[in-house]
Amino acid sequence: MALYSEKVMDHFRNPRNVGQIDDADGVGEVGNAKCGDIMRMYIKVDENRVITDIKFNTFGCGSAIATSSMATEMIKGKTIEEALKLSNQAVVKALDGLPTHKIHCSVLAEQAVRAAVKDYYDRHGIAYNPEDFKEIDPEEAHGGHCGL
């Protein structure tokens, strides 16, 4: 069996929504170069709190790129509230699974979305419960050891 599912390879080979948004309403970055993966997401949000555009930049392995791509596809056109409901399991499921040691990539993708939304709230003075955006500990996302 191949390392990755066909879906993962499709999103790796043809990543959706790659790029940057110069006038983004929110930008979120998670991960650590030392651990080998960083995801950065840019969102454009309209007056109805709908994510009208989303782009990503990712430094990382095949599954890091694929999960970023899938996550952007899943929340594009959705409201901020819907985007916050995106779970890493949903991303994994949409990709027809990930190898166990790559699950942390999907966690990063979920966190990148949340970080972008938090940045949008901050920039627009929208109140939120900080508990909902507890910064993810990169160590934790990596299972507690990545040489840091």
Place this chain on the structure above:
Amino acid sequence: MFVYADNAATTSVSKAALDAMLPYLTENYGNPSSLYAFGQRAQEALQEARETVAHYINADPKEIYFTSGGSEADNQAIVSAARLGARKGKKHLISTKFEHHAVLHTLAKLEKEGYEVTLLDVHEDGVVRLEDLEAAIRPDTALVTVMFANNEIGTVQPVAEIGALCRARGIPFHCDAVQAAGHMPIDVKAMNIDMLAMSGHKFHAPKGVGVLYARRGMVLTNIIEGGAQERGKRAGTENVAGIAALAAALKESCDNMEANTAKIIPMRDKLFAELSKIPHSKINGSLEHHVPGTVNMCFEGIEGESLLLKLDDAGICASSGSACTSGSLDPSHVLLAIGLPHEVAHGSLRLSIGEYNTMEQIEHICKTVPKVVEYLRAMSPVWDELQKGERKHLI
């Protein structure tokens, strides 16, 4: 175009090796331990193979033990020296930071049993220093184990000098020569090597067969108990076909070593020259002390696994020392041992070429790698920060 550029991982079985093994899978399938002539034909094949292997490393056939591969040979050599040392109250083992895990994990196991292990620095150039070794040797040192050539970066160690020093101090010297056998001249006598490991599939024999050379007088400890095969030091019915193939492959590789090297070096040099043109790239390991076919480089701002997947799509088989490819979360211990920062080590690429590669294939690699690096950098937030000056270039 399909380009196999991962010969340090494994090689294809040569025709000479295949021809040598086939008869022992078909008509001469007897057990070498059987008394009847049919079995003895297999026994003769083993003897011939032992003589061939001994000849090419300047050993005595009685000093050659066939194993399941390089890892088993390394395990047995190290455990044997450790047990011998312990009998004399010597429980200190010396090695280097960038050995293969077959060595490092065996040493770690012994450490848990109460042995002390010193791992020598291999410096930025990936070469161990004799003065470091000299300083590490203690009255209770039971073994020095240093690889002939590193599997990831291809740097060659001062084996003869290490051998001479160990011999003068009366310390057994084991050498993991898995990456060197068949590719570089090995003379266990001239180099004062007491034990040496090799693996057939790194020089066109099949997987699953290797050699442990142990100088007469080196008492081996069994790793596998059972029958009296390999003079009682390695139980289990011999892999006769594999052993015959290993001997044929070693003969072929050694007989053609000069011609193969002359073919490989210009291809390797072209890879170094072309890929070094990629901005913020770095060659890993000294080029002065280097096996012919291994090229290891880092490209800043990208991650190795995605690089390998893109190369795979272009038909190129290569490897990397990134965490994602090592199956752990840390990048390769070899790259960290030569002082590379984690973020740089994640962007490493190893291309290991052999005599079956062609210049046309090398050109394909030289054309493809820069494109893939550029593509991945274009989507990399790390590269973005490097470009904007928000992050400092490390290479």
